[in-house]
Amino acid sequence: MKILVPVKQVAVLDEDFELRDDGKDVDVDFLDYELNEWDDFAWEAALQLQEQHGDVIEIVPMTVGPEEASDSLLKCLGKGGERAIRVWHESLQDSDPAVIARVIAKVAQREQADMVFAGTLASDHGYSQTGVSVAAELNWAKAAVVSKVNISPNASCIQVNRELEGGLEESIEVQCPAVLTIQLGINEPRYASLRGIKQAKAKPIEVLSHTDLGLQDSDVGIAGSRSRVRRMVMPAKGQAELIEGSVVEQAARLADIVKQLRGGV
Amino acid sequence: MNSILVIAEQRRGELMPSSLECIGAAVELKSSNNSTVIVAIIAANASEFVSQLSLEGVDEVITIVSPVAHFQADFSEAAALSLINDRQPSLVLAPHSVDAWGYIPALATTGNYGIASDVFAIRYEDGNLIATRAAYAEKLHQELEFPSYATTVLTVRGNTFKVIEQSGNPVVSDFAAPAVDLRTKHIEYIEPEGGGEVDITQAELMLSIGRGIAEEDNVEQFAELADNMGFTLGCSRPIADNGWLPKYRQVGQSGKTVANCQVYIAMGISGSVQHMAGMKHVANIIAVNTDPEASIFSIARYGVVADIFDIAEELETHFE
Numbered sequence: 001m002k003i004l005v006p007v008k009q010v011a012v013l014d015e016d017f018e019l020r021d022d023g024k025d026v027d028v029d030f031l032d033y034e035l036n037e038w039d040d041f042a043w044e045a046a047l048q049l050q051e052q053h054g055d056v057i058e059i060v061p062m063t064v065g066p067e068e069a070s071d072s073l074l075k076c077l078g079k080g081g082e083r084a085i086r087v088w089h090e091s092l093q094d095s096d097p098a099v100i101a102r103v104i105a106k107v108a109q110r111e112q113a114d115m116v117f118a119g120t121l122a123s124d125h126g127y128s129q130t131g132v133s134v135a136a137e138l139n140w141a142k143a144a145v146v147s148k149v150n151i152s153p154n155a156s157c158i159q160v161n162r163e164l165e166g167g168l169e170e171s172i173e174v175q176c177p178a179v180l181t182i183q184l185g186i187n188e189p190r191y192a193s194l195r196g197i198k199q200a201k202a203k204p205i206e207v208l209s210h211t212d213l214g215l216q217d218s219d220v221g222i223a224g225s226r227s228r229v230r231r232m233v234m235p236a237k238g239q240a241e242l243i244e245g246s247v248v249e250q251a252a253r254l255a256d257i258v259k260q261l262r263g264g265v
Numbered sequence: 266m267n268s269i270l271v272i273a274e275q276r277r278g279e280l281m282p283s284s285l286e287c288i289g290a291a292v293e294l295k296s297s298n299n300s301t302v303i304v305a306i307i308a309a310n311a312s313e314f315v316s317q318l319s320l321e322g323v324d325e326v327i328t329i330v331s332p333v334a335h336f337q338a339d340f341s342e343a344a345a346l347s348l349i350n351d352r353q354p355s356l357v358l359a360p361h362s363v364d365a366w367g368y369i370p371a372l373a374t375t376g377n378y379g380i381a382s383d384v385f386a387i388r389y390e391d392g393n394l395i396a397t398r399a400a401y402a403e404k405l406h407q408e409l410e411f412p413s414y415a416t417t418v419l420t421v422r423g424n425t426f427k428v429i430e431q432s433g434n435p436v437v438s439d440f441a442a443p444a445v446d447l448r449t450k451h452i453e454y455i456e457p458e459g460g461g462e463v464d465i466t467q468a469e470l471m472l473s474i475g476r477g478i479a480e481e482d483n484v485e486q487f488a489e490l491a492d493n494m495g496f497t498l499g500c501s502r503p504i505a506d507n508g509w510l511p512k513y514r515q516v517g518q519s520g521k522t523v524a525n526c527q528v529y530i531a532m533g534i535s536g537s538v539q540h541m542a543g544m545k546h547v548a549n550i551i552a553v554n555t556d557p558e559a560s561i562f563s564i565a566r567y568g569v570v571a572d573i574f575d576i577a578e579e580l581e582t583h584f585e
């Protein structure tokens with residue numbers, strides 16, 4: 001049984017940033033990158049299943065992103081797995097989640113994966129779309145916001161918990177093959193050992209383009225997207241009254257405000 | 266005639282309030298889009314929701330009877346797909362809810378529709394649909410357009426659009442959805458752990474801590490501060506997920522809404538949509554964060570750009 005785990009290298013804004021000339025995104029010079037938090041949990045879920053069931057389960061991390069996105073794959077490989085896949089070509093630039101899903105689905109087919117564990121959402125743009133779109137591309141069953149997974153290898157169905165609003169959960173049975181989107185808190189992601197990090201560097205990362213996967217230029221990038229960014233805008237500043245001064249002054253003012261407001265309650 | 270379709274949601278026999286907000290959004294848009302508003306409800310007992318959905322401005326309510334009592338992704342997707350095929354709406358609105366996350370992206374893929382999630386502003390410019398959503402952890406907004414799609418599906422952020430209070434007199438009809446293979450099956454609901462020492466939904470004064478506290482050992486210091494101030498201690502999700510505070514103290518979408526809170530102090534909390542879902546209604550929000558761009562400041566009444574440890578230490582001297 002093979003589990004494909006798509007991971008995103010999410011962008012984090014620098015404190016000061018500028019938009020790109022076309023105004024549709026932030027200039028990449030002002031972005032830092034890290035592994036999406038949700039994907040750390042998804043990879044851990046896959047690692048734990050492999051530990052539970054042994055080599056009958058193969059787990060493969062993949063990403064759609066440029067060279068630098070390999071860092072996130074290395075982070076995964078530092079904890080386990082034998083190989084990874086990275087898909088990139090400049091025409092994938094500005095792809096929306098629908099396109100990313102199309103690419104992930106092609107990889108799942110090529111790998112003959114039995115399951116896809118995506119993250120519930122990616123912290124940069126919070127689309128929460130990709131995993132469930134992958135399921136549609138593959139015509140597989142799906143369950144979103146999964147907080148517990150129970151799998152026996154080669155069983156025809158699995159049992160998972162979906163996390164609903166307000167802390168309510170729902171336990172459901174899902175037919176395989178399936179896409180799950182994994183929620184925070186499902187496990188405790190491990191840290192990679194120094195040895196693991198070293199070993200990861202020797203593990204192969206296969207690099208593919210969309211055309212290697214049978215996709216055309218018109219299937220990816222802006223052309224293939226189901227939404228198109230018109231422009232990025234700075235949100236209107238809130239009404240917050242900023243409390244300035246030294247820490248002592250700030251705290252004193254804060255204490256006054258709290259005492260005054262508290263009195264009104 | 267052009268139409269806007271709202272897909273309403275229910276859970277365990279209760280209409281999800283976010284559905285009413287979607288209806289509000291649709292009715293607000295109908296004149297600029299010169300369209301009718303259709304509201305569909307998918308449920309085993311769909312007809313029971315008709316009166317609640319019959320609001321002023323709604324032209325038609327469509328009941329779709331589900332073969333199962335609980336949300337089922339394959340059925341919702343197939344039902345929505347065939348209804349859209351039948352009515353050809355230019356715009357479809359659904360709440361940005363956990364159930365919607367479970368099938369709406371698949372619906373757009375299968376039906377070949379435009380899509381955007383977690384949208385909080387919708388308008389038409391020269392007849393073109395423009396949806397606004399957040400980007401980069403809420404620090405920027407992106408305006409999206411959907412050229413070349415006859416139908417676009419948007420999931421709508423909660424607590425954004427006004428609910429319509431007046432009832433109306435829509436046409437009511439029934440729509441038969443096609444039979445499909447249901448690949449998931451409901452087993453049971455698992456209730457959130459009840460009890461706990463406090464019910465934060467009742468608290469009027471709250472001090473909540475987030476990932477900014479960095480380590481479990483630091484929780485104690487803020488618990489004491491809250492106590493001395495007469496505030497109830499709350500937290501963001503990572504603190505509960507780590508087991509540093511019990512889940513019943515978590516504020517937000519998957520935690521609790523602090524319905525009675527008058528003063529909410531957020532310390533080391535960035536202000537994710539899911540956290541704000543439980544507290545952004547509070548009249549007096551005070552945020553302390555080292556990042557001046559943290560989105561929590563956008564809803565705060567008072568903002569302090571500072572280290573929470575420094576502020577906490579100083580505050581202690583004022584509340585002994």
Ligand SMILES: Cc1cc2nc3c(=O)[nH]c(=O)nc-3n(C[C@H](O)[C@H](O)[C@H](O)COP(=O)(O)OP(=O)(O)OC[C@H]3O[C@@H](n4cnc5c(N)ncnc54)[C@H](O)[C@@H]3O)c2cc1C
Nearest residue numbers: 475476477501502517518519520533534535539540555573
């Ligand atoms: C379906 C779903 C449901 C969810 N439900 C909830 C929910 O109910 N409640 C919830 O909270 N989250 C929920 N989340 C998670 C949410 O998306 C965020 O991950 C979470 O709210 C982040 O918590 P945080 O603000 O504490 O951490 P972060 O986003 O990591 O923010 C930490 C903040 O602390 C600041 N900081 C760091 N150090 C200091 C310091 N020394 N002094 C001052 N400031 C400092 C940083 O600048 C940063 O802004 C949910 C997510 C999903 C997908």
Ligand SMILES: Nc1ncnc2c1ncn2[C@@H]1O[C@H](COP(=O)(O)O)[C@@H](O)[C@H]1O
Nearest residue numbers: 006007064118119121122127128129130
């Ligand atoms: N560029 C990408 N490469 C690989 N996986 C991705 C990518 N973007 C999104 N994903 C997956 O989709 C999930 C949800 O992302 P999103 O739909 O963008 O919120 C992530 O947690 C990943 O599992």
